[in-house]
Amino acid sequence: MATPSDPRPLLPWDAWAPGAHLPPGAKAIAAALLKGTPHPIPRRDEHDAVLTPSRLDAADLDALAAIVGADHVGVTDAARIGHLGGKSTPDLLARRRAEVQPAPDAVVAPSGHDDVLAVLRTCDARGIAVVPFGGGTSVVGGLVPEAGAHRAVVALDLARTAALRDLDERSQLATFGAGTTGPQAEELLAAHGLTLGHFPQSFEHATIGGFAATRSSGQASRGYGRFDDLVHAIRVATPAGDLALGIAPASAAGPDLRALFLGSEGALGVITEVTVRVRPVPVHTAYGAWTFPDFTAGAEAIRELTQSGIRPTVLRLSDETETKVNAALGAHLLRLRGCLAVATFEAATAAEAERVRRATDDVFRAHGAKSRGEDPARSWERGRFAAPAMRDALLDIGVLAETLETAATWSRLAAVKAAVAEALTATLGAQGTPAVVMCHVSHVYPTGASLYFTVVAALTDDPVTQWREAKDAATRAIVAAHGTITHHHAVGRDHRDHLEAEIGPLGIAVLRAAKDTLDPHGIMNPGALIPPGKA
Numbered sequence: 126m127a128t129p130s131d132p133r134p135l136l137p138w139d140a141w142a143p144g145a146h147l148p149p150g151a152k153a154i155a156a157a158l159l160k161g162t163p164h165p166i167p168r169r170d171e172h173d174a175v176l177t178p179s180r181l182d183a184a185d186l187d188a189l190a191a192i193v194g195a196d197h198v199g200v201t202d203a204a205r206i207g208h209l210g211g212k213s214t215p216d217l218l219a220r221r222r223a224e225v226q227p228a229p230d231a232v233v234a235p236s237g238h239d240d241v242l243a244v245l246r247t248c249d250a251r252g253i254a255v256v257p258f259g260g261g262t263s264v265v266g267g268l269v270p271e272a273g274a275h276r277a278v279v280a281l282d283l284a285r286t287a288a289l290r291d292l293d294e295r296s297q298l299a300t301f302g303a304g305t306t307g308p309q310a311e312e313l314l315a316a317h318g319l320t321l322g323h324f325p326q327s328f329e330h331a332t333i334g335g336f337a338a339t340r341s342s343g344q345a346s347r348g349y350g351r352f353d354d355l356v357h358a359i360r361v362a363t364p365a366g367d368l369a370l371g372i373a374p375a376s377a378a379g380p381d382l383r384a385l386f387l388g389s390e391g392a393l394g395v396i397t398e399v400t401v402r403v404r405p406v407p408v409h410t411a412y413g414a415w416t417f418p419d420f421t422a423g424a425e426a427i428r429e430l431t432q433s434g435i436r437p438t439v440l441r442l443s444d445e446t447e448t449k450v451n452a453a454l455g456a457h458l459l460r461l462r463g464c465l466a467v468a469t470f471e472a473a474t475a476a477e478a479e480r481v482r483r484a485t486d487d488v489f490r491a492h493g494a495k496s497r498g499e500d501p502a503r504s505w506e507r508g509r510f511a512a513p514a515m516r517d518a519l520l521d522i523g524v525l526a527e528t529l530e531t532a533a534t535w536s537r538l539a540a541v542k543a544a545v546a547e548a549l550t551a552t553l554g555a556q557g558t559p560a561v562v563m564c565h566v567s568h569v570y571p572t573g574a575s576l577y578f579t580v581v582a583a584l585t586d587d588p589v590t591q592w593r594e595a596k597d598a599a600t601r602a603i604v605a606a607h608g609t610i611t612h613h614h615a616v617g618r619d620h621r622d623h624l625e626a627e628i629g630p631l632g633i634a635v636l637r638a639a640k641d642t643l644d645p646h647g648i649m650n651p652g653a654l655i656p657p658g659k660a
Contacts (some may be wrong), residue, residue, distance in 0.1 A: 219589070415465075
């Protein structure tokens with residue numbers, strides 16, 4: 126077993142990342158684009174934050190300490206403040222308000238699967254809810270420390286499980302503890318010349334277990350696949366017992382129970398170990414960028430490219446508004462017009478990378494694209510993890526910047542995009558804060574693509590209601606236009622009440638039945654994923 130050289134750093138209690146700042150000119154651009162009077166909401170010092178007091182008694186703490194050690198059960202405000210929930214805009218706005226902050230009653234840090242199983246059994250017996258905690262990057266309300274019907278709730282911090290537990294280089298399989306972050310996994314694999322290739326925007330902080338529990342999709346999904354495509358096996362601890370699922374490259378041994386836990390968001394149990402498919406680190410990477418006359422032409426080109434089997438590693442298409450805003454933020458892009466597409470091409474040889482780049486160029490030019498060289502793609506790659514932190518700095522000056530995402534078939538993609546943009550602009554406009562709505566495609570499939578929206582507007586004096594109304598309108602528009610309620614952000618609480626529209630009442634009943642079996646007392650992440658109702 127190999128462990129990371131550095132521990133996982135905790136995110137700031139009230140922000141995505143420390144030291145967030147705006148690019149030069151961003152304030153002027155925001156002022157020029159946005160209407161309405163902004164209402165800045167300053168950050169507060171964490172020492173001024175008031176947390177709910179712990180409800181655990183000495184017997185509870187002794188029972189938990191007997192499993193993980195007293196040093197790994199935290200009940201102080203300093204221990205609990207880093208586990209108040211996720212990093213959605215409503216999460217961060219709540220932490221900027223001078224209100225008592227709902228906090229877990231303790232933070233418990235197990236070292237591995239056996240510890241997790243013992244903690245779940247103890248909490249189940251003592252009526253304590255459990256919220257599994259990886260990197261803390263949920264943006265859909267997936268980590269709220271909610272006790273539900275129970276007398277207390279603990280955050281189960283999986284950081285101590287971070288490790289490369291097994292490596293089968295012949296089969297190209299690596300087993301990680303669930304608390305291993307994206308950078309830690311890549312560091313451990315790089316020592317063997319291997320990579321996982323999973324790079325979502327949350328990569329710097331999110332964990333292997335979190336990727337599995339939310340069915341994450343990385344920016345290089347066209348080349349490497351979604352995270353659930355990469356999973357070979359999982360180990361799961363539940364209040365009812367544990368499971369080890371996945372022993373062969375393929376199986377017909379009944380329904381694939383791995384799929385029950387991939388995307389389960391800690392509501393059924395805790396994914397403690399994940400075995401993933403890995404591959405050699407690519408030797409060469411080529412880059413390309415193109416502009417299309419409009420989004421329709423760009424989407425059609427990407428559809429043809431994807432259905433023909435040509436596979437860039439990264440493939441993204443920004444609409445006209447996103448292209449314009451990004452061009453204004455980056456002086457080297459000021460000449461760009463239309464819709465910008467960027468792509469990367471990883472391969473074992475320079476010749477192979479260039480072959481795929483040229484094939485992409487041929488398809489794109491046939492749809493009216495103009496090549497823009499390598500610089501826009503390299504620029505995107507340099508800043509690809511930075512956008513969430515910019516949201517922190519925008520909140521400081523009274524600007525709402527939030528995202529939502531969906532996916533649809535190619536035949537419905539344009540209608541879904543139009544419906545969501547209309548819902549957002551109409552809802553925010555009615556609130557007196559006309560919005561700038563940007564969109565890009567970042568994940569493509571032979572049958573369709575994702576749509577990722579960024580919404581920017583002046584904050585009102587009630588920004589939580591402002592965003593919740595806009596998000597609800599957008600989600601209802603997605604459902605009506607036959608898109609998915611989430612492509613890769615997961616369900617959490619934000620999408621929970623729309624889940625039945627996608628999977629039907631019988632689907633909800635199946636999830637409740639699974640929870641009744643695995644978590645009969647309902648201690649696992651109460652309120653997340655599964656709508657409340659009769660079990």
